[in-house]
Amino acid sequence: MPLDPSDFPVVVQVAFFIFGLLEDNWDGMSGSFLGKKWGNIEYLFKLYEIEEPRTMLYILKMYEGIVVVQRAEEAEKKRKAEARKSSAGGGKNFTHNVNG
Numbered sequence: 457m458p459l460d461p462s463d464f465p466v467v468v469q470v471a472f473f474i475f476g477l478l479e480d481n482w483d484g485m486s487g488s489f490l491g492k493k494w495g496n497i498e499y500l501f502k503l504y505e506i507e508e509p510r511t512m513l514y515i516l517k518m519y520e521g522i523v524v525v526q527r528a529e530e531a532e533k534k535r536k537a538e539a540r541k542s543s544a545g546g547g548k549n550f551t552h553n554v555n556g
Contacts, residue, residue, distance in 0.1 A: 467508075467511070467512070467515065468515060470504070470506070470512070471512055471515040471516050471519060472519070474497075474500050474501075474504065474506075474512070474516065475492065475516055475519055475520070477500060478492040478493060478494065478496070478497070478500075478516075479492065479493040479496075480492060480493070481493050487531075488527075488528065488531065489523075489524060489527040489528070489531075490524070491520050491523075491524050492516075492520055497513070497516075
């Protein structure tokens with residue numbers, strides 16, 4: 457059974473919340489998720505009165521690493537499934553009975 461955000465300590469729940477506010481960073485050519493854009497993190501820390509920004513940033517970066525790996529694995533599985541699908545049934549094989 458997957459964990460619920462409420463299963464974590466409050467500081468981690470706040471980290472999940474702030475992580476969701478950060479803008480995603482995608483590779484334009486491949487469409488791969490590269491992580492989050494961190495330009496406004498200081499503003500968010502001040503806005504939500506984060507008392508230990510160093511600890512919060514550590515949690516956020518750990519979580520980002522997990523999310524990047526998970527999304528890359530999902531994309532790879534999807535790519536492989538589509539490759540199998542296109543190679544298995546994508547083209548039709550015709551046989552011709554030619555008697556000369």
